[in-house]
Amino acid sequence: MICNFCELKCDLSQSSLCGMYQERDGVVVESRPDCWSTVRMTLPESIPMFHCWPRRKLMEIGGFRCNADCSYCINARVMGMTQTEVSVMQLSPQRLIEIAEKTGCSGLHFGINEVTVNLLSALELARLAHAKGWIVGASSNGYMTEAAAELMAQNFDYMNISLKSLSSEYYRRVVGLPDAGIVKRNIRYLAQRLHLEVTTPIVQTENDHEIIEAARFLAGVDPDLPWHIFRLLPEYKMADQALPDVFELCRQTEQARAILPFTYFSNFIGSPMDNTLCPDCGELLIRRLCSKSCGDIMTEYRLQEDHTCPRCGRRIPMLGQPCLD
Numbered sequence: 580m581i582c583n584f585c586e587l588k589c590d591l592s593q594s595s596l597c598g599m600y601q602e603r604d605g606v607v608v609e610s611r612p613d614c615w616s617t618v619r620m621t622l623p624e625s626i627p628m629f630h631c632w633p634r635r636k637l638m639e640i641g642g643f644r645c646n647a648d649c650s651y652c653i654n655a656r657v658m659g660m661t662q663t664e665v666s667v668m669q670l671s672p673q674r675l676i677e678i679a680e681k682t683g684c685s686g687l688h689f690g691i692n693e694v695t696v697n698l699l700s701a702l703e704l705a706r707l708a709h710a711k712g713w714i715v716g717a718s719s720n721g722y723m724t725e726a727a728a729e730l731m732a733q734n735f736d737y738m739n740i741s742l743k744s745l746s747s748e749y750y751r752r753v754v755g756l757p758d759a760g761i762v763k764r765n766i767r768y769l770a771q772r773l774h775l776e777v778t779t780p781i782v783q784t785e786n787d788h789e790i791i792e793a794a795r796f797l798a799g800v801d802p803d804l805p806w807h808i809f810r811l812l813p814e815y816k817m818a819d820q821a822l823p824d825v826f827e828l829c830r831q832t833e834q835a836r837a838i839l840p841f842t843y844f845s846n847f848i849g850s851p852m853d854n855t856l857c858p859d860c861g862e863l864l865i866r867r868l869c870s871k872s873c874g875d876i877m878t879e880y881r882l883q884e885d886h887t888c889p890r891c892g893r894r895i896p897m898l899g900q901p902c903l904d
């Protein structure tokens with residue numbers, strides 16, 4: 580039986596590349612349902628999701644394993660966990676919702692590993708969270724099948740897809756996946772179905788030359804798509820790689836903003852490129868402070884309730900209202 584969750588389409592009678600699905604009685608089921616490596620509080624700004632329920636407390640839930648094998652993965656330990664790894668927690672969906680509620684969260688975010696390899700457990704949690712009126716979203720490498728993308732579109736309010744490169748050669752060599760076109764296809768599809776933001780982790784000398792071309796591609800999908808150029812601090816097989824040049828990437832972010840106005844560059848303390856400006860009149864609309872890695876917080880919010888610029892009335896993409904308490 581073929582697994583139809585991601586485009587690697589494993590024949591489960593032979594093997595499961597991620598190790599997370601198996602065939603049982605003619606149905607594809609999860610090998611380790613409701614097993615998680617991470618349960619912690621986060622904010623949309625840290626995901627990063629800059630145009631989505633600013634400052635709302637979310638419970639970030641991470642599984643283990645992945646369908647990719649990025650040479651720089653910062654969570655490689657979790658990606659390589661064996662089935663008997665002791666630090667995996669089994670928690671019922673009801674118990675997880677209870678924990679989230681007790682910690683003051685009103686939303687779930689699936690991150691850390693690739694949500695596609697835990698999708699059935701994630702969907703059950705999404706169902707319970709939506710029944711409480713919460714929001715639900717996920718980060719993903721975007722290598723899911725069209726059928727899985729459809730399930731995500733039906734059950735998640737927002738997603739952040741990692742567009743690691745425009746080139747299949749890069750995907751094969753650095754990401755361990757064969758075809759960049761799959762990710763581009765899913766970005767086009769998901770941009771029409773839910774609130775989408777895109778992140779591109781920059782590996783110095785590997786994909787930093789693609790920034791303007793990537794901005795053009797994303798502007799062709801949606802000229803108001805929020806895009807995060809992410810200062811990657813590579814680990815795993817690329818731990819010795821030079822870190823991205825912050826000044827050069829700030830310069831390129833400025834250029835990209837002329838093509839795709841909601842382009843950001845963060846993941847370093849004091850980033851000057853993580854505020855939202857009105858593309859029409861230049862007004863500062865949302866101020867953020869990057870105080871640590873992946874640590875953006877929103878410090879000022881000036882959009883009107885209908886998500887327009889208070890100065891010129893330009894509509895700004897935004898899902899939900901900020902939590903200002």
Ligand code: SF4
Pocket residue numbers: 582583584585586587588589595596597598599600645646695696
């Ligand atoms: S989700 Fe896992 S089992 Fe399914 S096709 Fe992808 S790698 Fe194979």
Ligand code: SF4
Pocket residue numbers: 645646647648649651652653654655658691692693720
């Ligand atoms: S897709 Fe993400 S979690 Fe998976 S190997 Fe790559 S960086 Fe790690």
